Amino acid sequence: MDITINASFLPQDDPAAALAFYRDLLGFEVRKDVGYNGMHWITVGPVDQPDTAIVLYPPAATPGLTEDERRTVTEMMAKGTYGSILLATKDVDDAFEKLQAGSAEVVQEPADQPYGVRDCAFRDPAGNLVRIQEVR
Numbered sequence: 001m002d003i004t005i006n007a008s009f010l011p012q013d014d015p016a017a018a019l020a021f022y023r024d025l026l027g028f029e030v031r032k033d034v035g036y037n038g039m040h041w042i043t044v045g046p047v048d049q050p051d052t053a054i055v056l057y058p059p060a061a062t063p064g065l066t067e068d069e070r071r072t073v074t075e076m077m078a079k080g081t082y083g084s085i086l087l088a089t090k091d092v093d094d095a096f097e098k099l100q101a102g103s104a105e106v107v108q109e110p111a112d113q114p115y116g117v118r119d120c121a122f123r124d125p126a127g128n129l130v131r132i133q134e135v136r
Contacts, residue, residue, distance in 0.1 A: 007043070007051055010074070010083045010128050011054040015040040019126035022056065025102040026087075036061075056086065056126075077127045080107075084129035092134035096120045110134075 012018040013111065015033075022028045022044045031053060032043040039061050046052040059065075059073045059082075076082035089095045096110050099122055107121035118134040 007053040007055050008085060009055045009057050009128070010085060010124070011059040011077055012040075012042070012124075012126045013074075013077065014044060014057065014125055017058075018042055018056045021104065021124045022054070025099055025104060038094055038130045059134070080123050080127035080129060082127065083133070088129060088135045089132055090135060092118050092132055095132050 008082070019030065019042065023030055024043075027047070028044040029047050030042060030044055032041070034041045034043075039058040040056075041051050041061075042056040044056065059072060059077070062073075065073070073082060076096055092110050105123040107123055108119075110112060110120040112118050119131055121129060121131045124130055
């Protein structure tokens with residue numbers, strides 16, 4: 001079987017803030033910016049990984065959600081407990097410094113974890129947890 005990761009989905013509730021974080025701070029390229037009925041789906045990804053993407057989607061567009069479920073999603077996003085993603089870099093300390101200088105919300109400064117990785121963590125503008133691990 002030959003299966004790869006094509007895209008992951010993260011909710012966003014402010015397209016301009018999502019672009020400022022993923023494009024301007026992380027340096028991802030925008031591959032698609034699709035608007036429909038006042039909502040935006042923005043596909044971003046690392047320049048050197050054209051086959052891997054993150055789709056930043058409006059959670060209000062999720063089919064089949066009840067109003068109670070939409071409210072729960074909104075509350076979880078506000079707390080930062082709804083979405084997350086794990087990224088990797090060769091220099092986590094450098095990445096941390098750049099993101100912190102760009103006013104990203106710091107969750108955890110770079111630290112050596114007992115499970116063998118060095119990582120840090122931020123929240124994106126929608127509250128999603130963005131962990132960045134160092135790879136060698």
